[in-house]
Amino acid sequence: MKKKQNTQNTTEKNIWLDVELREDIDDFLTLIYALEQNTPVNVVSIHNPSEKELRLLGVTLKRFDSKAVLVVAGEKTDYPPEKDIHTSLYNRIQGVGAPNTVTLATFLSESPLPGQRFFCGGSLHTLAHVLANDKSVRWHAYIQGGYAGANVVGDHNVLKKFRGREAVPTWNLNLDLTASIAVLSASNVQCYFISKNVCHNAWVDQRDVNDFPSEFNRVLVDYFAKNRWPNKCMHDLVAFMAMYSDDLIEFAPVTLQHSEDERAKWSSSLCPGSEQSISIALDTVQFSRLIRLYQPKKSLPNAARPRLDLCEQIDTVLQQAELSLEQKVRGIEILLSPYGVKAVTKDQLSPLDPVALTQLSFPPVGDTPVEQTLPQKVYGSPVKASRNRLR
Numbered sequence: 001m002k003k004k005q006n007t008q009n010t011t012e013k014n015i016w017l018d019v020e021l022r023e024d025i026d027d028f029l030t031l032i033y034a035l036e037q038n039t040p041v042n043v044v045s046i047h048n049p050s051e052k053e054l055r056l057l058g059v060t061l062k063r064f065d066s067k068a069v070l071v072v073a074g075e076k077t078d079y080p081p082e083k084d085i086h087t088s089l090y091n092r093i094q095g096v097g098a099p100n101t102v103t104l105a106t107f108l109s110e111s112p113l114p115g116q117r118f119f120c121g122g123s124l125h126t127l128a129h130v131l132a133n134d135k136s137v138r139w140h141a142y143i144q145g146g147y148a149g150a151n152v153v154g155d156h157n158v159l160k161k162f163r164g165r166e167a168v169p170t171w172n173l174n175l176d177l178t179a180s181i182a183v184l185s186a187s188n189v190q191c192y193f194i195s196k197n198v199c200h201n202a203w204v205d206q207r208d209v210n211d212f213p214s215e216f217n218r219v220l221v222d223y224f225a226k227n228r229w230p231n232k233c234m235h236d237l238v239a240f241m242a243m244y245s246d247d248l249i250e251f252a253p254v255t256l257q258h259s260e261d262e263r264a265k266w267s268s269s270l271c272p273g274s275e276q277s278i279s280i281a282l283d284t285v286q287f288s289r290l291i292r293l294y295q296p297k298k299s300l301p302n303a304a305r306p307r308l309d310l311c312e313q314i315d316t317v318l319q320q321a322e323l324s325l326e327q328k329v330r331g332i333e334i335l336l337s338p339y340g341v342k343a344v345t346k347d348q349l350s351p352l353d354p355v356a357l358t359q360l361s362f363p364p365v366g367d368t369p370v371e372q373t374l375p376q377k378v379y380g381s382p383v384k385a386s387r388n389r390l391r
Helices: 026-036 051-063 087-092 104-110 125-133 171-175 177-185 215-226 235-241 284-292 310-318 325-339
Strands: 015-019 041-047 069-073 117-120 139-144 189-194 203-205 231-233 249-258 266-270 276-282 372-374 383-385
Touching: 015 026, 015 125, 026 041, 026 051, 026 215, 026 235, 041 051, 041 125, 051 069, 051 087, 069 104, 069 125, 087 215, 104 125, 117 125, 125 139, 125 177, 139 235, 171 177, 177 189, 177 249, 189 235, 189 249, 235 284
Parallel strands: 015 041, 015 117, 041 069, 117 139, 139 189, 189 276
Antiparallel strands: 203 231, 249 266, 249 276, 372 383
């Protein structure tokens, strides 16, 4: 099975971002990632939003000076506090009023859109309406949801929690089953489903968050400060990342089907040539690397650039249990890459002393060091090497 080939020009095709911000931070973090990475989001939509969700969306788009149109599908809805936005986001909407919005019906009637990419982080309600609005316009949709069992992904790619299961309920597709069926039967969309065996393996640990100043990192820090667990599965974030990384997620062409149970169970069958593709494998190392090395392409005004404490990060990597020498080398390369270090040889790192590595001092990003003197007990002999020589 081949990895998805990106047949679109990602620098030109606009993105319609459909989100649901309640109860979790996944969709909000995805929005922040999209804005900070300067992706061409020109529409942000939400279905049956709460007042807090709208205020959070409005203030966030304004802070980033985004020109995206805020579209509302359905009706403004009251939810109990525990079902509304996550408490770690409350401070972002203090003193914030309601933003300007446009209804989905009005937007579709007044703003015809050329074919573009659609990201779906909630129900498929809005996507179904968009596809039906003009069937001559073609879309590429990235949808967080769906399921593929061992018959599609192979036994080695089935997560432990899903072993022996060929069909399971999937939240987003079941939120509006009628809309999901309409999307699957539409002829003007290529669908990429990021399913449970992938999105349930996209873990972010609080130790993965670097101290580079960004809204992305701030959202994670605020969340982990209030969360009882030190890690979080980022379903929507990894689904959005699939748009921009051809080798992060492996896809296979399938047809999706569901049971007639009250809570529909979804499954997939391989189908070469299908316009529906589903994720079958995730490069977890690359996903972790994208989090650990995260830096924004578009920063908020007056963002400071404090020194990264790489010594602590290196020590964390090296203290992980049962790391091979190759894994240690790769971990150090990843952590040093913002400073221009692209390659470290095994000979240089053997014998390897984690304690000595914690004594190394690295400059802030943006500085240009001439040399680094590395302790003798790290490399076995005194080594004085310029950063360029390690490339």
